[in-house]
Amino acid sequence: MTITHPITPGTALWVHAHPRSDSLNGRLFAEGVRALSTDFDVRTSDLYAQGFDPVLRESDLRPASTGGPIWQQLEDAYASGSLPDDIRSEQAKLAAAELLVLQFPLWWYAPPAILKGWFDRVLTGGFAHGDVDAQGLPRRYGDGGLAGRRALVVVTAGEDARSIGPRGISGDLDSLLFPVTHGVLWYVGIETLDLHVVHDADSLTASEVEAEVERLRERLSGIASEPARRFRSLRDGDYRETRALRADVLPGRTDLQIHYV
Amino acid sequence: MTITHPITPGTALWVHAHPRSDSLNGRLFAEGVRALSTDFDVRTSDLYAQGFDPVLRESDLRPASTGGPIWQQLEDAYASGSLPDDIRSEQAKLAAAELLVLQFPLWWYAPPAILKGWFDRVLTGGFAHGDVDAQGLPRRYGDGGLAGRRALVVVTAGEDARSIGPRGISGDLDSLLFPVTHGVLWYVGIETLDLHVVHDADSLTASEVEAEVERLRERLSGIASEPARRFRSLRDGDYRETRALRADVLPGRTDLQIHYV
Incomplete structure (x- = not known):
C-alpha cells in the first residue's frame, strides 16, 4: 500500500481548540483566519463549536473485523470507508491542506483533551501512517501520506517566557510540545514551523492583546516562505x-x- | 487560603483509560487492582466504563461569576461547590488516596484524550493548586493541596525499548511523559515513582502477557516502600x-x- 494524499495548493486548515469565542484565543482565531485568508483558502475546524467528540471508542472501529489492536482496526475501518462521518470530514480537510494551523491554550502543559482526541481519532493508519517505502522502511518521521505539508502551532500560555522557557521550572515549551511537533506532526510527515507562543495569556492588557493580534497577523503574512524546523x-x-x-x-x-x- | 486535603491512609485510586476490558490494558487493570487490594483499599476510575466526559466546557464553570480566565472560573466553581457531580466525585476519590495509579496506552506519545481531559477537568484551582505559603511562594511543584501523595504511571507502548528509549527516534519516554509526571503530578504536589512501561504491547504472546501481569503484580507488592523520583x-x-x-x-x-x- 502506498498512501499519498494530493494537496490542494493554497489551502490551509486551521484547527482551533478553545471553548470561548470571546476569549483571547477566540480573537486570535478570528483575526488569524481573516489574515491568512489573504493568501490561502482557509478551512476551519473549530472543535468546540463543532461539538467534536475526542473520545476514540468502539464506534470508530466498525467493522470490528480483525479483532487486532486498536490501531489495526482503525486502519481497517479507514480502508473500508467505515469511519464515522465526523472523522472522514476532518481527514478530507487535512488531506487537502498545504498548511495546518493548530491553535490551543496550553492546559497542563499539553493541548486540551478535545485536540488530543482529534489526533487520536483523525490520524488513523492508512490515512496518516502505516505505509512502507520501496526499501521496506516505514514511511514515518518526515514521510508518509501527509508528507509535504507544513504546520504552525499557535499556543497561549498563562506563564511568562522565563518560567516556561529553556531553563524555566515548567520545562522548555519546545520540549513540552515535542510529543505534538515530533510525535504527531513529524511522525505523519508534517514539518513544523517555529512555535508561535503568546505568554502571560491570562493577564494581557487590552493594548497588549492588540499587539499580539498584530504579531500573529505579521507572522501569517510571511508564513508561505518561512523555513521549517x-x-x-x-x-x-x-x-x-x-x-x-x-x-x-x-x-x-x-x-x-x-x-x- | 490554605488547601490541604487529608489522606485516608492505605487508600489508592486507580485511574484507567482504555476502551476495552478484553485488552492487555484491561487485563493489567483487573489484575493490578486485585494485587494492589492486598495492601490498599483501592477505588477505581475506569474512565471509559464510566463514560467520563473529557471536554472542559461551560457547564464546568457555573456560576460564571467572575468573567475571568477559565482557570479562575474553575477555582470559583470549586469554592462555591458548583462543579458538576462527576468532577466532585473524582476529586473526592483523589483527595482520599495515598497512592494514585494512572494506567493508559500511549497514543500519540501522550495519554488518550479521555485521561487528558480528566486532568483538565478534575485538577481545578482551589482543589489541586492555587495556594500560597507563609512566605508568599505558590504551593506548587512538590507542594500544594495534594502534597504527600505518590503516583505510579503504568503505560503500554507499541514500540520497543530502543525506539522509545533514551536515544530512540520517538524520544525518551521519560521526557515524553514529563508533561504528566512533572507538569501535572509534581505541579500539584504528587511525587512519581519510576514509570512502569510495557513495551511491544501490540505484539506480546500469551506467555509474554502472563509475564507482564506477573511483573506488575511484583511491582505493586513492594509499592508502599518504593522510593519516589x-x-x-x-x-x-x-x-x-x-x-x-x-x-x-x-x-x-x-x-x-x-x-x-
Missing part, C-alpha cells in the same frame, strides 16, 4: 536499524533535542 | 525568582532532565 529522518542515516540514534551522533545525550537536525 | 522544588533554592534554574546549576543545559534532583 527539521527533525532527523529515518532516511538520514542518523538512526540505526534499532531506531536508536547512532552512538557517534551527539554521543551520550538522551534529551529530546538530539532529534533536531 | 524527585524533581526540583521551588523551595530548594535551585530556581531564581524568575522561576528559571540558577545559572550555576547544570550550566548551559536546557533539556527537561535538568529539573530532576
Whole structure:
C-alpha cells in the first residue's frame, strides 16, 4: 500500500481548540483566519463549536473485523470507508491542506483533551501512517501520506517566557510540545514551523492583546516562505536499524533535542 | 487560603483509560487492582466504563461569576461547590488516596484524550493548586493541596525499548511523559515513582502477557516502600525568582532532565 494524499495548493486548515469565542484565543482565531485568508483558502475546524467528540471508542472501529489492536482496526475501518462521518470530514480537510494551523491554550502543559482526541481519532493508519517505502522502511518521521505539508502551532500560555522557557521550572515549551511537533506532526510527515507562543495569556492588557493580534497577523503574512524546523529522518542515516540514534551522533545525550537536525 | 486535603491512609485510586476490558490494558487493570487490594483499599476510575466526559466546557464553570480566565472560573466553581457531580466525585476519590495509579496506552506519545481531559477537568484551582505559603511562594511543584501523595504511571507502548528509549527516534519516554509526571503530578504536589512501561504491547504472546501481569503484580507488592523520583522544588533554592534554574546549576543545559534532583 502506498498512501499519498494530493494537496490542494493554497489551502490551509486551521484547527482551533478553545471553548470561548470571546476569549483571547477566540480573537486570535478570528483575526488569524481573516489574515491568512489573504493568501490561502482557509478551512476551519473549530472543535468546540463543532461539538467534536475526542473520545476514540468502539464506534470508530466498525467493522470490528480483525479483532487486532486498536490501531489495526482503525486502519481497517479507514480502508473500508467505515469511519464515522465526523472523522472522514476532518481527514478530507487535512488531506487537502498545504498548511495546518493548530491553535490551543496550553492546559497542563499539553493541548486540551478535545485536540488530543482529534489526533487520536483523525490520524488513523492508512490515512496518516502505516505505509512502507520501496526499501521496506516505514514511511514515518518526515514521510508518509501527509508528507509535504507544513504546520504552525499557535499556543497561549498563562506563564511568562522565563518560567516556561529553556531553563524555566515548567520545562522548555519546545520540549513540552515535542510529543505534538515530533510525535504527531513529524511522525505523519508534517514539518513544523517555529512555535508561535503568546505568554502571560491570562493577564494581557487590552493594548497588549492588540499587539499580539498584530504579531500573529505579521507572522501569517510571511508564513508561505518561512523555513521549517527539521527533525532527523529515518532516511538520514542518523538512526540505526534499532531506531536508536547512532552512538557517534551527539554521543551520550538522551534529551529530546538530539532529534533536531 | 490554605488547601490541604487529608489522606485516608492505605487508600489508592486507580485511574484507567482504555476502551476495552478484553485488552492487555484491561487485563493489567483487573489484575493490578486485585494485587494492589492486598495492601490498599483501592477505588477505581475506569474512565471509559464510566463514560467520563473529557471536554472542559461551560457547564464546568457555573456560576460564571467572575468573567475571568477559565482557570479562575474553575477555582470559583470549586469554592462555591458548583462543579458538576462527576468532577466532585473524582476529586473526592483523589483527595482520599495515598497512592494514585494512572494506567493508559500511549497514543500519540501522550495519554488518550479521555485521561487528558480528566486532568483538565478534575485538577481545578482551589482543589489541586492555587495556594500560597507563609512566605508568599505558590504551593506548587512538590507542594500544594495534594502534597504527600505518590503516583505510579503504568503505560503500554507499541514500540520497543530502543525506539522509545533514551536515544530512540520517538524520544525518551521519560521526557515524553514529563508533561504528566512533572507538569501535572509534581505541579500539584504528587511525587512519581519510576514509570512502569510495557513495551511491544501490540505484539506480546500469551506467555509474554502472563509475564507482564506477573511483573506488575511484583511491582505493586513492594509499592508502599518504593522510593519516589524527585524533581526540583521551588523551595530548594535551585530556581531564581524568575522561576528559571540558577545559572550555576547544570550550566548551559536546557533539556527537561535538568529539573530532576
